[in-house]
Amino acid sequence: MLFITHDLELARKVADRIIVMQHGAVVEQGSSHRIFTQPCCCHTKDLLAAAFGHSH
8 A cells, every 4th residue: 555644653653664755756765664763865864853853
């Protein structure tokens, strides 16, 4: 199933794999656990910081 959302907390709860997009392009993809614990892309890090108050 493809589930599109801007709600990162919901995505963390329901998704096994996550694809992060920026301006229509895929910038990062991986397991939900990896995306939330070890993001590689600056855009992903910024999204997580905005949503959860994490700093990078």
